Amino acid sequence: MYQPIPPVSLYASYSRSFQPSRPFSVNTDNSPFKPTTGEAFEVGVKTEFLDGKLAATLAAYQITKQNIIVSDPDNPGFSIEVGEQRSRGIEFDIAGEILPGWKIIGSYTYIDPEITEDTNPDFKGNIPNNVSRNSASLWTTYELSNRRLERVWIWLRCYICGRQAG
Known part of the structure; x- marks a missing residue:
């Protein structure tokens, strides 16, 4: 991480991963799966404004990632590598306090996924299943500053949770 000026930080990250294959899981030809390996690169900028708010x-x-185990489209109930x-992408996150006690967090991610190598030439260049190109989220919280209101809120949550559990 490098901070050229106080409100701005630049960073870079690199990591590698290794995940052994699942015990007793095998290909349709009864050979064991290879471990899943991978590497990740990330660069970014972080900023703070309004005294950290x-x-x-x-x-x-x-x-x-290499050797990813996925469902076999030709043999339901089996897996293949x-x-x-x-996956390449860009992510933007913003978090702040809108009003005293009211905080909000929002994020947007664009992902460009691709199968880059495979023994089956039909898979190469395809987009992996269950990967969305665009993803967004919004989260908000409000902290009660009045002790009486906090007790009412706790009682109300307990009452609702108790009724749901019963």
């Missing part, structure tokens, strides 16, 4: 992060990343998948 507003913060934002913008990041670009690339994640590459995909040679290599790569």
